[in-house]
Amino acid sequence: MTIQLIDITKSYGNHVVLNGITQEIEDGEFFVILGPSGEGKSTLLKVIAGIERPDKGKIIVNGKDMTNLPPEKRNIAMVFQNYALYPNMSVYDNIAFPLKMRKMKKEEIKERVMRVAKLLGIQDILDKNVLKISGGQQQRVAIARALVRDPVFFLLDEPLSNLDARTRFVARGELKRIQKEVGKTFIYVTHDQKEAMSLATRIAVLHKGKFEQVGKPLDLYEYPKTKWVAQFIGDFPMNFLPGNYIGEDPNVEVGFRPEWTELGSGIKAVVDSMEAFGESLYLFCTVDEKFKVILPSKEWHDVGDVVKFEIKKYRKYKDGVLSE
Amino acid sequence: MVNKRDLSYFLLALPAIVYVGYFAFYPAFKVIILSFWDPATSSFSLVNYKSLSYFNPGGAAINTIIISLGALFVQLLIALGVASILANEFRGKRAFSVITTYSLGIATVVSAIAFSLIFQPVGGYANTLLHLLGSKGIDWYSNYYLKVFVVDIADSWKNTPMMILILLSGMMSIPQEIYYAAAIDGANMLNRFIHITLPNLLPFIAIALIIRGVSEFNIFALPLILIGFHPPLLTTLVYELYSTGASVYLSYAAATILIGFISIFILLNILIGRRR
Amino acid sequence: MNTRQILIYIGVIIFSIYFLFPLYILILVAFNSPKYTIFSLYPSLLLQAPTLSNLIIGLTQYNFVEPFLRSLGTATLVGVLSIALGIPAGLGLSRLSYKIAYPITLLLLITNMMPSISIAVPIAAEFIRAHLFNTIPGLALAQTLITLPLATFILEGTFSAIPLEIEYQARLDGASVFQALWRILIPMAAPGIVAAFLISWMFSWDEFTFAVILMPITPTLPVEIYYNITRGDMLAAVAFSLIFTIPVVVITLLLQKYLRGEYLAGGIKR
Ligand SMILES: Nc1ncnc2c1ncn2[C@@H]1O[C@H](COP(=O)(O)OP(=O)(O)OP(=O)(O)O)[C@@H](O)[C@H]1O
Ligand SMILES: [Mg+2]
Numbered sequence: 100m101t102i103q104l105i106d107i108t109k110s111y112g113n114h115v116v117l118n119g120i121t122q123e124i125e126d127g128e129f130f131v132i133l134g135p136s137g138e139g140k141s142t143l144l145k146v147i148a149g150i151e152r153p154d155k156g157k158i159i160v161n162g163k164d165m166t167n168l169p170p171e172k173r174n175i176a177m178v179f180q181n182y183a184l185y186p187n188m189s190v191y192d193n194i195a196f197p198l199k200m201r202k203m204k205k206e207e208i209k210e211r212v213m214r215v216a217k218l219l220g221i222q223d224i225l226d227k228n229v230l231k232i233s234g235g236q237q238q239r240v241a242i243a244r245a246l247v248r249d250p251v252f253f254l255l256d257e258p259l260s261n262l263d264a265r266t267r268f269v270a271r272g273e274l275k276r277i278q279k280e281v282g283k284t285f286i287y288v289t290h291d292q293k294e295a296m297s298l299a300t301r302i303a304v305l306h307k308g309k310f311e312q313v314g315k316p317l318d319l320y321e322y323p324k325t326k327w328v329a330q331f332i333g334d335f336p337m338n339f340l341p342g343n344y345i346g347e348d349p350n351v352e353v354g355f356r357p358e359w360t361e362l363g364s365g366i367k368a369v370v371d372s373m374e375a376f377g378e379s380l381y382l383f384c385t386v387d388e389k390f391k392v393i394l395p396s397k398e399w400h401d402v403g404d405v406v407k408f409e410i411k412k413y414r415k416y417k418d419g420v421l422s423e
Numbered sequence: 424m425v426n427k428r429d430l431s432y433f434l435l436a437l438p439a440i441v442y443v444g445y446f447a448f449y450p451a452f453k454v455i456i457l458s459f460w461d462p463a464t465s466s467f468s469l470v471n472y473k474s475l476s477y478f479n480p481g482g483a484a485i486n487t488i489i490i491s492l493g494a495l496f497v498q499l500l501i502a503l504g505v506a507s508i509l510a511n512e513f514r515g516k517r518a519f520s521v522i523t524t525y526s527l528g529i530a531t532v533v534s535a536i537a538f539s540l541i542f543q544p545v546g547g548y549a550n551t552l553l554h555l556l557g558s559k560g561i562d563w564y565s566n567y568y569l570k571v572f573v574v575d576i577a578d579s580w581k582n583t584p585m586m587i588l589i590l591l592s593g594m595m596s597i598p599q600e601i602y603y604a605a606a607i608d609g610a611n612m613l614n615r616f617i618h619i620t621l622p623n624l625l626p627f628i629a630i631a632l633i634i635r636g637v638s639e640f641n642i643f644a645l646p647l648i649l650i651g652f653h654p655p656l657l658t659t660l661v662y663e664l665y666s667t668g669a670s671v672y673l674s675y676a677a678a679t680i681l682i683g684f685i686s687i688f689i690l691l692n693i694l695i696g697r698r699r
Numbered sequence: 700m701n702t703r704q705i706l707i708y709i710g711v712i713i714f715s716i717y718f719l720f721p722l723y724i725l726i727l728v729a730f731n732s733p734k735y736t737i738f739s740l741y742p743s744l745l746l747q748a749p750t751l752s753n754l755i756i757g758l759t760q761y762n763f764v765e766p767f768l769r770s771l772g773t774a775t776l777v778g779v780l781s782i783a784l785g786i787p788a789g790l791g792l793s794r795l796s797y798k799i800a801y802p803i804t805l806l807l808l809i810t811n812m813m814p815s816i817s818i819a820v821p822i823a824a825e826f827i828r829a830h831l832f833n834t835i836p837g838l839a840l841a842q843t844l845i846t847l848p849l850a851t852f853i854l855e856g857t858f859s860a861i862p863l864e865i866e867y868q869a870r871l872d873g874a875s876v877f878q879a880l881w882r883i884l885i886p887m888a889a890p891g892i893v894a895a896f897l898i899s900w901m902f903s904w905d906e907f908t909f910a911v912i913l914m915p916i917t918p919t920l921p922v923e924i925y926y927n928i929t930r931g932d933m934l935a936a937v938a939f940s941l942i943f944t945i946p947v948v949v950i951t952l953l954l955q956k957y958l959r960g961e962y963l964a965g966g967i968k969r
């Protein structure tokens with residue numbers, strides 16, 4: 100089962116949100132759409148779900164054109180950021196609702212609800228009101244409701260962003276496990292690059308209405324196609340200096356991750372500030388009063404100190420695009 | 424550009440639109456047209472308005488304006504007082520807020536009865552109060568100004584709560600910090616009221632006056648029960664012409680004049696609504 | 700106590716007397732022998748000779764039950780009509796873009812301000828022809844003009860508070876537009892619907908202008924009370940008034956939450 104997006108275009112008024120997105124998504128992929136807030140990630144999911152009509156373009160699933168089907172005819176499941184649980188129903192009724200809409204028999208509904216409840220560990224709260232359970236539980240209920248009816252694929256719109264850091268970490272692992280277990284395609288939206296890196300089979304970076312780069316998480320980290328992606332992916336943005344600093348063509352820029360450097364000798368930089376991140380320290384420095392760089396360090400430095408660093412590995416960028 | 428979703432939501436609103444169109448706008452339109460229709464000659468003319476002039480519609484309009492302005496004035500005064508009190512915290516606040524708003528729910532006819540008991544020339548409680556103060560009772564319906572006074576007081580009793588509620592929501596929208604700052608700057612209670620409360624409340628006062636103003640122009644049951652047809656208001660004039668069967672066309676003409684006045688309020692309302 | 704508190708309590712006392720006095724007089728006249736109330740030159744402010752006979756005579760000797768039932772029927776019908784038209788309209792308005800919603804809001808707002816008496820007169824002529832004159836359905840159709848705008852604005856507020864995602868979710872779960880409305884949106888909007896119904900009910904219960912013009916022969920209670928006054932049956936009018944007021948007081952208490960300036964100011968806030 101493949102999903103093909105062909106030239107998807109969508110504007111609100113004269114604000115172009117999606118500007119011709121073409122992409123194929125493979126069967127069983129955990130496909131993450133990553134982009135900053137307001138770039139149109141939710142809009143894209145709504146278009147795929149059939150809640151919004153694209154101005155132009157097609158959505159083809161398994162060779163069948165779905166562009167003009169209403170949402171209830173697509174058999175797609177979606178989990179919204181605010182979970183969109185039905186507040187007038189119990190947990191059980193929430194999960195059972197899609198099955199009731201399909202006129203399934205009572206016993207079968209019960210059996211299926213029990214199965215997903217067990218998968219997600221929410222058997223004990225089935226007759227609670229959905230407003231009276233924790234955020235983590237609500238998120239599971241929303242996922243259970245998506246799983247229960249065997250949809251062709253899943254859309255998830257930042258389903259973890261309303262959780263506290265700890266619960267989010269646990270839920271992330273669980274989501275990955277569930278996706279493996281059901282073996283279906285997940286299209287997952289987030290603005291958190293770390294989340295994307297840890298979940299995705301492939302990541303698509305959405306920028307200015309287009310997928311600026313689509314690739315495996317490691318490829319995106321190692322070979323970001325544009326300066327913009329290079330600075331968006333990673334705990335810290337990639338550093339950039341003109342090529343002449345390391346004897347390259349001065350018309351290209353060299354990009355390098357903080358970990359691709361070594362302190363000691365080489366280019367001079369002045370320390371502006373310092374930040375501890377996990378185990379390591381990072382120095383925020385300026386080279387020649389012009390270029391900002393971030394360097395990992397093992398020792399503390401004072402503001403105003405001068406350090407020297409060498410670049411061990413780098414990529415070349417010409418006009419903001421990877422050239423190799 | 425109208426998309427498909429907008430269209431289906433518009434269809435949901437359509438029954439309501441058709442209903443008000445048929446039951447409010449069409450009759451209003453019909454009244455206006457027919458007020459210019461001369462049944463004797465089957466043609467359009469101003470004859471209905473000429474005949475109406477014998478019933479002094481100008482006087483009725485002036486009476487309506489006087490009673491409305493008077494009632495608005497009394498209501499605004501009381502509402503400002505009550506709302507300023509309710510904006511504070513004090514013991515018994517809940518009870519006081521019920522006491523000052525319950526009359527909103529009392530039917531117009533019932534409040535008319537209560538006030539007609541109070542202002543009865545014989546057996547009236549207003550006269551009891553005067554008597555207790557050492558004065559003789561008076562006939563509250565003996566002259567024009569007293570009649571206006573009676574209607575305005577009765578009307579204010581019933582309708583001030585609405586104004587209180589609007590002004591109160593306005594006062595609640597003024598941040599407490601401004602008052603603290605003013606108090607620290609040395610403004611006393613009166614100064615704070617004049618320099619902070621009033622200016623910030625002005626938009627709400629305007630809304631309250633317009634909303635209430637429209638209703639004041641339409642008051643009917645209260646004057647009908649308390650003072651009958653004299654002095655006439657626009658509303659009671661329409662009813663008198665209609666119910667005494669003088670000529671229904673005359674009542675159409677009077678009704679049209681009333682619609683004309685209300686249109687001014689509607690325009691004001693739209694302009695203010697636009698600006699916000 | 701500081702001056703501020705003293706001022707507050709002086710105000711509380713004065714305004715409380717102003718608002719309570721008429722109600723007190725009504726009750727006083729109802730439960731006092733008429734000798735001490737309407738028949739004395741300077742009636743006493745105190746309860747002199749407590750009696751129930753005013754009420755008993757009023758409710759038994761005069762035509763009370765039928766007007767009461769007519770009022771009940773009309774008010775209930777107005778409540779039903781208002782939510783039947785107001786639910787779809789409120790939902791539509793809450794979801795339409797401002798450009799389209801604004802003219803509709805305006806239309807309802809203007810309806811709300813239209814002078815009842817000016818449109819009641821032509822409606823009466825129309826109703827006579829359509830055999831709706833002096834009927835409960837006819838009166839209810841006219842009174843709904845007063846309640847529909849308010850009901851619609853209340854319901855619009857209620858539906859606006861329901862996130863769009865819930866509606867999307869229902870559709871993705873396989874519900875049609877109608878099923879989503881019936882099984883999800885309406886149950887969620889229940890408190891607003893109840894409020895809209897009760898407010899409409901109450902407005903109709905009190906309504907006088909349409910009632911006196913469109914149903915003058917077999918009238919509703921407010922008009923019957925007016926007839927009592929014009930006939931000089933003051934005690935009957937007082938007795939009717941008290942009974943008449945009870946449902947309104949109950950509903951007002953139920954609706955405390957909705958009796959706020961924002962709601963009553965209606966669409967003007969947009
Ligand atoms: N119904 C709408 N009408 C007009 N503009 C809209 C509408 N929905 C979204 N937009 C605009 O489209 C852009 C993309 O919105 P979208 O919700 O898809 O962003 P997003 O990437 O999901 O952001 P976030 O991470 O904050 O959820 C935004 O600028 C938004 O203001
Ligand atoms: Mg979003």
